[in-house]
Amino acid sequence: MKYKRILLKLSGEALMGDNQYGIDAARLEQYVKEIKEVKDLGVEIAIVIGGGNIFRGVQAEDSGIDRVQGDYMGMLATVINAMALQSALEKTGLYTRLMSGIKIEEVCEPFIKRRAVRHLEKGRIVIFGAGIGNPYFTTDSTASLRAIEMEADVVLKGTRVDGVYTADPEKDPAATKFPSISFQDVYEKGLNVMDMTAFTLCQENNLPIIVFDMNKKGNLKAIVAGEEVGTLIS
Template sequence: MTVPHYRRILVKLSGEALLGGDSYGIAPETLHRIADELAEINALGVEVAVVIGGGNIFRGAGLAAAGMDRVTADHMGMLATVMNALALQDALERRDVFCRVMSAIQINQVCEDYIRRRAVRHLEKGRVVIFAAGTGNPFFTTDSAASLRAVEVGAELLLKGTKVDGVYNSDPVTDPSAQRYEKLTYDDVLSQRLEVMDATAIVLCRDQGMRIMVFDITRPGAMVEAARGEPVGTVVDPGPASAEEEHT
């Protein structure tokens, strides 16, 4: 039997990760693949928490920029994350994985309220826990929610899913010469303004020593490899190596 490298992890999924090749909503085949991988990680004996965004349905910052009240827009974005969380819960339960959705805003008829001790107990029982509605506060991203929840539940690793295989010094989609970093420190990310997570999330991870691994969520199997402790993507931790020495 494979011995898991981590006891407990938190996976950060953007809403866009559920799009697949679509421009809006949830692509069933993508949802099913992600659920398969989460189920596989759960079967390894790793305790799995998930924070999911809502950008595939609604992005609060977008409408706020167009003139909507920011607090109202962010509350709408929180509701979009609940919809994604329920979809992922259904996909996991169809794979016989016990799963709970916990929301930072009260929607008792469709999911549980977020209570830290209850969330930890669910994880200890081997249930996948999906955290919805961000932090429950406007002006905070789901990246910040992922960092906060990872620290609160005592995760050993925060897995950040993106569309590329790690962190680059420029956009690899538009810059063929972009170089990928194997390892970064939190201060490297902040000083170079690298787009790993927002600054609030990075500072919390730095202050609490939460290790981050940035990986390609679009590549089948990458999430499972990361959970097994294999070298996937870019690692962000306290150091000591500098960013300039570590990129390849």
């Protein structure tokens, strides 16, 4: 395998499937199958999942909720998704650990770097919930930070779009896809890949990012095997 240890970033919205909110059982099952295929190849897997299908902190201010309070609510939403993913993975016989950026010891371990690395070395899938435990940081930032701490080979950002385009392909049919692009070019072209904090963390630590369509069967396995899928940012 080209990548021995990966950090997979999934959005909460991706779990909705065709629903308006919540978790779509069929979509969750599909993701679990994709992850299991890669795990069975011996790849060490860490996962960060968002909470946008339940609650987004940035929406809180529109409801009159304090931004910091809203961000903590969003962190709890990510834990709900992480617990659902953990349960689905364990039903297939995989061993997992859920680690949280905030203390919820009844349902998950607090994040400790050395313990998380040891879980990966023992073949467990590690799921990171509750972001990094601080407001104003997105789950993209969590993915970048945890990937660096885990010494992952790559950040795999699974979305519903099959890479980085010159414009939003869902709005502009003339948009063209980049098979690969440098961090600097993403900056200069103003392309929306991750939030700037997350993106800068990856750039400064020479951590490549691959943006790909998680909903297409076999994409995750193909990337790990070294095939050119999605857009590589390095």
